[in-house]
Amino acid sequence: MAATGKKVMVTVRKAPHGSIYVQESIEVMFIFATYDMDLSVVFIDDGVLALQPGQDTKGLGIKGFMASLGALVDWEVTKVYVDRRSLKERNIAEDAVIAIGKDEDTDAPIRPQVLDSAEIAAMMAAQHSIVSF
Protein backbone atom coordinates (compact mmCIF):
# COMPACT_ATOMS: atom_id res chain seq x y z
CA MET A 1 0.00 0.00 0.00
CA ALA A 2 1.34 3.39 -0.98
CA ALA A 3 1.88 5.27 2.22
CA THR A 4 4.53 7.86 1.77
CA GLY A 5 2.57 10.93 0.73
CA LYS A 6 4.39 11.39 -2.56
CA LYS A 7 3.22 14.08 -4.96
CA VAL A 8 1.30 12.51 -7.84
CA MET A 9 -0.44 14.51 -10.57
CA VAL A 10 -3.08 13.23 -12.97
CA THR A 11 -3.25 15.23 -16.21
CA VAL A 12 -6.41 15.17 -18.34
CA ARG A 13 -5.57 16.23 -21.90
CA LYS A 14 -8.18 14.54 -24.07
CA ALA A 15 -11.59 15.75 -25.21
CA PRO A 16 -14.42 13.95 -23.40
CA HIS A 17 -16.56 11.14 -24.89
CA GLY A 18 -14.46 10.51 -28.02
CA SER A 19 -12.33 8.06 -26.07
CA ILE A 20 -12.44 6.50 -22.61
CA TYR A 21 -9.42 8.49 -21.42
CA VAL A 22 -11.24 11.12 -19.36
CA GLN A 23 -13.57 8.60 -17.77
CA GLU A 24 -10.71 6.28 -16.78
CA SER A 25 -8.66 9.19 -15.49
CA ILE A 26 -11.51 9.94 -13.06
CA GLU A 27 -11.44 6.30 -11.87
CA VAL A 28 -7.74 6.73 -11.16
CA MET A 29 -8.41 9.98 -9.24
CA PHE A 30 -11.04 8.29 -7.06
CA ILE A 31 -8.80 5.33 -6.24
CA PHE A 32 -5.65 7.38 -5.70
CA ALA A 33 -7.53 9.69 -3.34
CA THR A 34 -7.95 6.74 -0.99
CA TYR A 35 -4.17 6.27 -0.83
CA ASP A 36 -1.78 8.35 1.16
CA MET A 37 -0.43 10.40 -1.71
CA ASP A 38 -0.45 14.13 -2.35
CA LEU A 39 -2.79 14.00 -5.35
CA SER A 40 -3.40 16.84 -7.77
CA VAL A 41 -5.34 16.95 -11.03
CA VAL A 42 -4.83 19.28 -13.99
CA PHE A 43 -7.17 19.74 -16.96
CA ILE A 44 -5.15 20.93 -19.90
CA ASP A 45 -5.39 21.09 -23.71
CA ASP A 46 -8.64 19.45 -24.95
CA GLY A 47 -9.11 18.07 -21.44
CA VAL A 48 -10.65 21.40 -20.41
CA LEU A 49 -13.66 20.54 -22.59
CA ALA A 50 -14.59 17.95 -19.95
CA LEU A 51 -15.33 20.86 -17.60
CA GLN A 52 -17.99 22.47 -19.76
CA PRO A 53 -21.43 22.42 -18.14
CA GLY A 54 -24.54 20.89 -19.65
CA GLN A 55 -22.99 17.81 -21.17
CA ASP A 56 -25.48 15.02 -21.79
CA THR A 57 -24.28 11.66 -23.09
CA LYS A 58 -27.71 10.00 -23.32
CA GLY A 59 -27.78 10.43 -27.07
CA LEU A 60 -24.40 8.74 -27.32
CA GLY A 61 -25.63 5.74 -25.37
CA ILE A 62 -22.74 6.01 -22.93
CA LYS A 63 -22.89 6.45 -19.20
CA GLY A 64 -20.86 9.63 -19.05
CA PHE A 65 -18.96 10.95 -16.10
CA MET A 66 -20.32 14.40 -15.37
CA ALA A 67 -21.77 13.30 -12.03
CA SER A 68 -18.38 11.90 -11.04
CA LEU A 69 -16.62 15.14 -11.93
CA GLY A 70 -19.16 17.05 -9.88
CA ALA A 71 -18.34 14.89 -6.87
CA LEU A 72 -14.53 15.11 -6.95
CA VAL A 73 -14.40 17.08 -3.70
CA ASP A 74 -16.68 14.54 -1.98
CA TRP A 75 -14.12 11.90 -2.94
CA GLU A 76 -11.38 14.07 -1.46
CA VAL A 77 -9.92 15.01 -4.80
CA THR A 78 -9.49 18.65 -3.84
CA LYS A 79 -6.39 19.91 -5.64
CA VAL A 80 -7.97 20.36 -9.04
CA TYR A 81 -6.61 22.85 -11.54
CA VAL A 82 -7.33 23.99 -15.08
CA ASP A 83 -5.00 25.64 -17.55
CA ARG A 84 -5.94 29.25 -18.32
CA ARG A 85 -4.48 29.20 -21.82
CA SER A 86 -6.30 25.99 -22.78
CA LEU A 87 -9.62 27.57 -21.70
CA LYS A 88 -8.89 30.76 -23.62
CA GLU A 89 -7.90 28.91 -26.80
CA ARG A 90 -11.28 27.16 -26.70
CA ASN A 91 -13.26 30.29 -25.83
CA ILE A 92 -14.43 28.90 -22.49
CA ALA A 93 -14.93 31.53 -19.80
CA GLU A 94 -12.99 30.86 -16.61
CA ASP A 95 -16.13 31.13 -14.48
CA ALA A 96 -18.11 28.85 -16.82
CA VAL A 97 -16.43 25.61 -15.82
CA ILE A 98 -18.42 23.11 -13.76
CA ALA A 99 -18.30 22.86 -9.99
CA ILE A 100 -16.47 19.84 -8.59
CA GLY A 101 -18.17 20.07 -5.22
CA LYS A 102 -19.69 22.37 -2.64
CA ASP A 103 -18.19 24.17 0.32
CA GLU A 104 -19.30 22.33 3.46
CA ASP A 105 -20.15 25.49 5.38
CA THR A 106 -21.44 27.93 2.80
CA ASP A 107 -22.74 25.49 0.16
CA ALA A 108 -20.89 27.64 -2.39
CA PRO A 109 -19.76 25.75 -5.49
CA ILE A 110 -16.08 24.77 -5.62
CA ARG A 111 -14.57 25.03 -9.08
CA PRO A 112 -11.19 23.94 -10.39
CA GLN A 113 -8.60 26.64 -9.78
CA VAL A 114 -7.49 28.38 -12.97
CA LEU A 115 -3.71 28.58 -13.29
CA ASP A 116 -1.24 30.00 -15.77
CA SER A 117 0.90 27.57 -17.73
CA ALA A 118 4.01 28.64 -15.83
CA GLU A 119 2.34 27.82 -12.50
CA ILE A 120 1.32 24.39 -13.82
CA ALA A 121 4.83 23.81 -15.12
CA ALA A 122 6.24 24.61 -11.68
CA MET A 123 3.78 22.20 -10.07
CA MET A 124 4.70 19.49 -12.59
CA ALA A 125 8.38 19.96 -11.83
CA ALA A 126 7.67 19.31 -8.15
CA GLN A 127 5.86 15.98 -8.70
CA HIS A 128 7.19 12.55 -7.91
CA SER A 129 5.12 11.20 -10.81
CA ILE A 130 2.66 12.40 -13.43
CA VAL A 131 -0.01 10.07 -14.77
CA SER A 132 -0.94 11.37 -18.20
CA PHE A 133 -4.36 10.78 -19.74
Add this chain to the structure above:
Amino acid sequence: MKLSILVLEGPYNHEASDSAYNFIQAALAKGHTIRGIFFYDDGVYNATKLMDPPQDDRHIAKRWSELGATGVDMIVCVAAAKRRGITNEVLVPNVRISGLGQLASMIDECDRFVTFGD
Protein backbone atom coordinates in the same frame (compact mmCIF):
# COMPACT_ATOMS: atom_id res chain seq x y z
CA MET B 1 16.81 3.64 -11.53
CA LYS B 2 13.55 1.88 -10.74
CA LEU B 3 10.86 2.48 -13.35
CA SER B 4 7.12 1.84 -13.49
CA ILE B 5 5.17 1.85 -16.73
CA LEU B 6 1.52 2.48 -17.64
CA VAL B 7 0.19 1.19 -20.98
CA LEU B 8 -3.15 2.66 -22.14
CA GLU B 9 -3.46 1.37 -25.69
CA GLY B 10 -4.01 -2.07 -27.20
CA PRO B 11 -1.62 -4.08 -29.35
CA TYR B 12 -1.09 -3.64 -33.12
CA ASN B 13 -3.56 -0.77 -33.49
CA HIS B 14 -1.46 1.85 -31.75
CA GLU B 15 2.26 2.30 -31.31
CA ALA B 16 2.03 2.96 -27.55
CA SER B 17 2.36 -0.72 -26.70
CA ASP B 18 5.44 -1.20 -28.92
CA SER B 19 6.96 2.04 -27.65
CA ALA B 20 6.49 0.89 -24.06
CA TYR B 21 8.14 -2.44 -24.82
CA ASN B 22 11.04 -0.90 -26.69
CA PHE B 23 11.53 1.71 -23.99
CA ILE B 24 11.63 -1.01 -21.34
CA GLN B 25 14.17 -3.06 -23.31
CA ALA B 26 16.37 0.01 -23.71
CA ALA B 27 16.05 0.84 -20.01
CA LEU B 28 16.95 -2.71 -18.99
CA ALA B 29 19.94 -2.64 -21.33
CA LYS B 30 21.12 0.49 -19.53
CA GLY B 31 20.93 -1.29 -16.21
CA HIS B 32 17.64 0.15 -14.92
CA THR B 33 15.06 -2.05 -13.23
CA ILE B 34 11.32 -2.23 -13.86
CA ARG B 35 9.18 -2.10 -10.70
CA GLY B 36 6.03 -2.90 -12.63
CA ILE B 37 3.94 -2.58 -15.77
CA PHE B 38 0.25 -1.72 -15.48
CA PHE B 39 -2.15 -2.29 -18.40
CA TYR B 40 -5.23 -0.06 -18.36
CA ASP B 41 -7.98 0.92 -20.83
CA ASP B 42 -7.50 -1.00 -24.14
CA GLY B 43 -4.01 -1.77 -22.84
CA VAL B 44 -5.48 -4.88 -21.21
CA TYR B 45 -5.66 -6.50 -24.67
CA ASN B 46 -1.86 -6.70 -24.63
CA ALA B 47 -2.00 -9.72 -22.37
CA THR B 48 -4.50 -12.04 -24.07
CA LYS B 49 -3.19 -15.36 -25.30
CA LEU B 50 -6.00 -15.44 -27.86
CA MET B 51 -4.00 -13.25 -30.21
CA ASP B 52 -2.44 -15.13 -33.09
CA PRO B 53 -0.52 -12.73 -35.34
CA PRO B 54 1.09 -13.75 -38.66
CA GLN B 55 4.38 -15.58 -38.13
CA ASP B 56 6.47 -12.82 -39.65
CA ASP B 57 5.08 -10.27 -37.19
CA ARG B 58 5.94 -9.75 -33.54
CA HIS B 59 3.80 -11.60 -30.99
CA ILE B 60 3.03 -8.80 -28.57
CA ALA B 61 1.44 -10.86 -25.79
CA LYS B 62 4.24 -13.44 -25.92
CA ARG B 63 6.78 -10.65 -25.69
CA TRP B 64 5.13 -9.25 -22.55
CA SER B 65 4.83 -12.72 -21.07
CA GLU B 66 8.55 -13.33 -21.58
CA LEU B 67 9.28 -10.06 -19.83
CA GLY B 68 7.05 -11.16 -16.97
CA ALA B 69 9.00 -14.43 -16.77
CA THR B 70 12.07 -12.41 -15.81
CA GLY B 71 10.27 -11.32 -12.67
CA VAL B 72 8.78 -8.00 -13.77
CA ASP B 73 5.43 -7.38 -12.04
CA MET B 74 2.82 -7.28 -14.84
CA ILE B 75 -0.74 -6.29 -13.95
CA VAL B 76 -3.93 -5.97 -15.96
CA CYS B 77 -6.58 -3.68 -14.46
CA VAL B 78 -9.54 -5.75 -13.31
CA ALA B 79 -12.23 -3.19 -14.20
CA ALA B 80 -10.81 -2.50 -17.67
CA ALA B 81 -10.40 -6.26 -18.22
CA LYS B 82 -13.97 -7.07 -17.19
CA ARG B 83 -15.32 -4.55 -19.70
CA ARG B 84 -13.38 -6.26 -22.47
CA GLY B 85 -13.83 -9.92 -21.62
CA ILE B 86 -10.26 -10.39 -20.44
CA THR B 87 -10.24 -13.02 -17.69
CA ASN B 88 -7.56 -15.13 -16.01
CA GLU B 89 -8.42 -17.90 -18.49
CA VAL B 90 -7.28 -15.86 -21.49
CA LEU B 91 -4.21 -14.21 -19.94
CA VAL B 92 -0.73 -15.18 -21.05
CA PRO B 93 1.50 -16.58 -18.27
CA ASN B 94 3.34 -14.19 -15.94
CA VAL B 95 0.63 -11.51 -16.09
CA ARG B 96 -2.04 -11.15 -13.41
CA ILE B 97 -5.29 -9.26 -12.89
CA SER B 98 -5.54 -6.74 -10.07
CA GLY B 99 -6.83 -3.27 -9.24
CA LEU B 100 -5.79 0.35 -9.54
CA GLY B 101 -4.34 0.16 -6.03
CA GLN B 102 -1.48 -1.78 -7.60
CA LEU B 103 -0.88 1.17 -9.92
CA ALA B 104 -0.67 3.40 -6.84
CA SER B 105 1.94 1.05 -5.36
CA MET B 106 3.92 0.94 -8.60
CA ILE B 107 4.02 4.74 -8.63
CA ASP B 108 4.93 4.92 -4.96
CA GLU B 109 7.77 2.44 -5.30
CA CYS B 110 9.43 3.76 -8.47
CA ASP B 111 11.92 6.51 -9.20
CA ARG B 112 10.39 7.36 -12.56
CA PHE B 113 6.90 6.69 -13.91
CA VAL B 114 6.22 6.69 -17.65
CA THR B 115 2.82 6.59 -19.39
CA PHE B 116 2.41 5.20 -22.91
CA GLY B 117 -0.92 6.13 -24.46
CA ASP B 118 -2.54 8.08 -27.27
